[in-house]
Amino acid sequence: MAIPFEELTTVFSFDDFVFRIGELSKMTGVSPRQLRYWEQRGYIKSLDRTDDKRARSYNYAAYVSVKIIKHYLDDGYTLEGAVSQMRSAIKYLTAVRQFIRHSVTSVDFEDGGAVIDLGVFDGDQQKHLYAHTRGTDINYEIR
């Protein structure tokens, strides 16, 4: 029995997570001081602060941005260079995430491996492309 994926796709809604500056700092290894500075420079952004909320909060997107900037920073890039790399990396990640989100329509299991339905393959919409996965190995089949 294949499991339909569409209804469970909300598990990928990482954006529902909210972090405070201290948490984001520990998660990324970037100091709160830097996070505020980067925001001031427009490199990252925190969620809107309503009247009652004086403290900054961040969503998953912000976490990803910070994580990527930090990565390139550790790699020797200048802050500006790291930000530039982050911006382009975000474009790739967005495209990949978008693809994964809509390509997987259902998942089933056969002898220790997962069989993932990647949707309609031919023009007549009669055949589907299936990915058989076992750990790192992936084999495709048109059925």
Added chain:
DNA sequence: CTTCTCACA
């Protein structure tokens, strides 16, 4: 206890 803004021996 955490976060904020501002200033800088």
Added chain:
DNA sequence: TGTGAGGA
């Protein structure tokens, strides 16, 4: 970018 002050 770090650090300390003085509040919230």
